[in-house]
Amino acid sequence: MPLGYIAKRLLQLVAILFGVSVVVFLMLRMIPGDPAQLLLGEFANPEELARLRTQLGLDRSLPLQYGIYLQNLLQGDLGNSIRTNTPVAAEIWGRLLATLELSLAAMFISTLVGVGAGVVSAVRPHSAWDYGAMFFALVGVSMPIFWLGLMLIYLFAVKYPVLPMMGRLPMGLEVPAVTGLVMVDALLAGQPVALWEAGRHLLLPALTLATIPMAVVARITRSAMLEVLNKDYVRTARAKGLSEAAVILRHALRNAFLPVVTVLGLNLGLLLGGAVLTETIFSWPGLGRYVVDSLMGRDYAAVQGCILVFAAMMAVINLAVDLIYVLLDPRIRVNE
Amino acid sequence: MSTGPVLDIRELTTRFDTRRGPVTAVDRFSLNLGSGETLGLVGESGCGKSVTALSVMRLLPRPAGRIAGGRILFKGKDLASLPESRMRRIRGNEISMIFQEPMTSLNPVYTVGFQIVEALRRHRRMHRRAAREEAARMLSLVGIPEPGARLNDYPHQLSGGMRQRVMIAMALSCRPAVMIADEPTTALDVTIQAQILDLMNRLKAEIGMAVMLITHDLGVVAETCQRVAVMYTGRIVEAADVRTLFRRPAHPYTVGLFQSLPQIGGRQGRLKPIPGAVPSLLRLPPGCAFQERCFRSDGQCRQDPPWTAVGPEHWARCWHPMEVST
Ligand SMILES: Nc1ncnc2c1ncn2[C@@H]1O[C@H](COP(=O)(O)OP(=O)(O)O)[C@@H](O)[C@H]1O
Ligand code: SF4
Ligand SMILES: [Mg+2]
Numbered sequence: 001m002p003l004g005y006i007a008k009r010l011l012q013l014v015a016i017l018f019g020v021s022v023v024v025f026l027m028l029r030m031i032p033g034d035p036a037q038l039l040l041g042e043f044a045n046p047e048e049l050a051r052l053r054t055q056l057g058l059d060r061s062l063p064l065q066y067g068i069y070l071q072n073l074l075q076g077d078l079g080n081s082i083r084t085n086t087p088v089a090a091e092i093w094g095r096l097l098a099t100l101e102l103s104l105a106a107m108f109i110s111t112l113v114g115v116g117a118g119v120v121s122a123v124r125p126h127s128a129w130d131y132g133a134m135f136f137a138l139v140g141v142s143m144p145i146f147w148l149g150l151m152l153i154y155l156f157a158v159k160y161p162v163l164p165m166m167g168r169l170p171m172g173l174e175v176p177a178v179t180g181l182v183m184v185d186a187l188l189a190g191q192p193v194a195l196w197e198a199g200r201h202l203l204l205p206a207l208t209l210a211t212i213p214m215a216v217v218a219r220i221t222r223s224a225m226l227e228v229l230n231k232d233y234v235r236t237a238r239a240k241g242l243s244e245a246a247v248i249l250r251h252a253l254r255n256a257f258l259p260v261v262t263v264l265g266l267n268l269g270l271l272l273g274g275a276v277l278t279e280t281i282f283s284w285p286g287l288g289r290y291v292v293d294s295l296m297g298r299d300y301a302a303v304q305g306c307i308l309v310f311a312a313m314m315a316v317i318n319l320a321v322d323l324i325y326v327l328l329d330p331r332i333r334v335n336e
Numbered sequence: 337m338s339t340g341p342v343l344d345i346r347e348l349t350t351r352f353d354t355r356r357g358p359v360t361a362v363d364r365f366s367l368n369l370g371s372g373e374t375l376g377l378v379g380e381s382g383c384g385k386s387v388t389a390l391s392v393m394r395l396l397p398r399p400a401g402r403i404a405g406g407r408i409l410f411k412g413k414d415l416a417s418l419p420e421s422r423m424r425r426i427r428g429n430e431i432s433m434i435f436q437e438p439m440t441s442l443n444p445v446y447t448v449g450f451q452i453v454e455a456l457r458r459h460r461r462m463h464r465r466a467a468r469e470e471a472a473r474m475l476s477l478v479g480i481p482e483p484g485a486r487l488n489d490y491p492h493q494l495s496g497g498m499r500q501r502v503m504i505a506m507a508l509s510c511r512p513a514v515m516i517a518d519e520p521t522t523a524l525d526v527t528i529q530a531q532i533l534d535l536m537n538r539l540k541a542e543i544g545m546a547v548m549l550i551t552h553d554l555g556v557v558a559e560t561c562q563r564v565a566v567m568y569t570g571r572i573v574e575a576a577d578v579r580t581l582f583r584r585p586a587h588p589y590t591v592g593l594f595q596s597l598p599q600i601g602g603r604q605g606r607l608k609p610i611p612g613a614v615p616s617l618l619r620l621p622p623g624c625a626f627q628e629r630c631f632r633s634d635g636q637c638r639q640d641p642p643w644t645a646v647g648p649e650h651w652a653r654c655w656h657p658m659e660v661s662t
Contacts (some may be wrong), residue, residue, distance in 0.1 A: 020590060031603075046593075178474055231440065232435060232437050232440040232441045233440065233442055233443040233444070234394060235435070235441075236435065236441045236442065236503070236506075237443065238395055238427070238444070239393060239395060239427055239428055239432065239433045239435075240423075240427065240428035240432075240454065240455045240458065240506070241424045241425060241426070241427035241428035241429055241455070241458055242454070242458060243424065251443055254443075254445050254446075255443070255444070257446055329444075329445060330444070330445060330446065330447075330490040330492070331444060331490070331492050
């Protein structure tokens with residue numbers, strides 16, 4: 001992989017994050033009225049307001065204010081929450097990992113099932129399997145997440161109570177936090193019971209979050225595979241005497257991945273939006289729920305921090321998608 | 337030259353199910369290929385050359401295409417009825433094929449080396465190292481400079497001519513007894529065409545294989561083939577050795593082909609395209625499919641014309657072949 005390209009993309013990433021920080025900074029200043037008042041609420045007394053103004057640097061020029069803000073930001077200081085008066089950065093970090101665990105699980109499920117269903121559909125087009133899978137995919141993309149989550153809870157936690165419906169672990173069970181991903185931490189700590197429980201807790205929310213991307217992936221994989229299976233190089237692979245599995249998995253699917261990755265990248269925003277809803281439904285202590293709670297509580301520092309982190313996440317994921325794309329397609333590698 | 341045919345195709349019939357009904361793309365096609373021989377299969381676009389080749393390879397597009405009759409005898413086995421798993425051991429190993437489109441026939445996401453090694457490992461059960469060395473040897477055999485370095489190239493880094501050389505290297509890597517080359521030079525420009533044909537001629541002798549060269553270019557046939565068969569609407573209409581066919585074509589269609597070409601075989605005179613158009617396979621006239629365009633046709637031509645010996649080792653499917661006796 002070309003280092004120049006990666007360096008260029010990393011610089012772009014820095015530029016984007018810089019831009020986002022400006023926007024987030026200005027957001028609070030642009031709101032009509034006094035930010036200190038906004039932050040402290042209408043019943044704050046004048047001394048408190050004055051202290052906060054100096055603390056926020058509101059008595060200085062805008063560029064200087066931004067300088068201070070940026071300096072704090074670079075030190076990992078996102079300000080304090082007005083609800084808990086604790087540093088927002090620490091709150092966000094823990095929740096970010098919860099969201100990450102949920103999203104990774106959803107990504108894993110949706111890619112595995114989506115690609116698998118798409119490939120089988122493309123290899124046996126117009127078969128009963130194909131029609132069935134594509135029907136479910138159609139239903140899947142148009143499924144309201146909220147409704148789906150509630151239905152899953154009703155079915156698997158209420159009517160047939162086989163799975164937990166909220167949280168990451170049962171009450172009283174804890175694993176030492178190393179990575180912040182509970183399943184990984186349970187594995188690291190050698191606690192099979194915790195691993196099992198964490199997996200059970202993850203299953204319903206991950207399924208809920210995975211459904212739409214799974215349906216999208218299945219449909220794209222099918223159409224990409226149908227196209228690729230007609231390519232000359234697939235015929236060449238068969239003419240070599242390769243087994244059908246090698247032809248389909250090694251030669252066709254590898255090429256069909258390109259459009260799948262592209263569309264997945266484009267749909268990441270949807271996935272994040274879905275995470276907000278899913279976390280709310282399943283009381284998953286992640287960023288999505290945190291941002292909702294912060295908005296409700298007018299916790300501006302927290303909201304600002306979340307926006308920044310969401311933007312950074314989108315940028316990093318987009319970068320990752322592009323790099324995967326470069327890895328998958330040698331033609332891009334050289335052109336850049 | 338030969339010790340009996342290595343490939344013996346008998347009455348091969350291949351059909352496609354299309355929306356507008358079944359189409360017989362190859363109709364009772366019989367031909368044999370002696371070992372070490374180069375045979376040209378010529379005819380206009382759409383006459384069934386590629387479908388014939390794909391039938392032999394059993395690579396017809398599914399589910400539309402299928403072999404509807406006949407036998408394809410190779411080393412005593414009938415490929416037309418061989419189970420797919422056994423056919424896989426023949427493809428790319430004992431019979432291999434190269435295609436018209438070098439630009440799209442290699443997989444863009446794998447290196448050239450990977451794609452050649454893949455064939456070697458599949459059929460020769462070679463270890464990675466040995467297979468890579470063999471792949472490099474194949475690349476140098478097909479005249480690619482710095483073969484060791486080229487192994488790591490991706491197809492898009494090579495020109496069309498180079499890619500076709502890679503395809504040839506891949507097809508020949510397991511030393512097949514038969515190579516089917518489906519218009520291997522059509523997509524290349526003229527100087528490269530000549531180089532590739534030279535290369536194929538040289539390798540054929542070196543490896544000792546038989547070649548079925550499919551082309552619509554009679555010039556290519558003249559340069560490379562010993563025998564030639566002419567196809568029209570899915571049927572062979574004439575077969576002879578190259579000198580005979582070029583000097584004394586017997587089938588009116590072959591005559592028309594020569595007259596529509598500039599200066600083939602030293603023949604001078606005005607270009608005369610064959611009148612009319614190739615009839616649709618869905619609506620062939622009864623009897624000879626060429627009758628509507630033929631300058632010798634008469635009422636008899638509405639009957640199926642017989643496969644007639646018109647000279648030594650020279651046949652034509654015609655009621656009124658040209659006078660060819662010397
Ligand atoms: N995939 C297909 N589906 C239906 N008919 C086909 C298909 N491929 C080829 N045919 C039919 O077979 C005929 C011969 O095609 P082909 O062998 O490709 O001709 P060529 O001599 O140019 O190689 C075509 O005219 C067409 O009618
Ligand atoms: S059979 Fe009749 S129509 Fe056909 S080529 Fe011969 S003379 Fe012409
Ligand atoms: Mg063709």
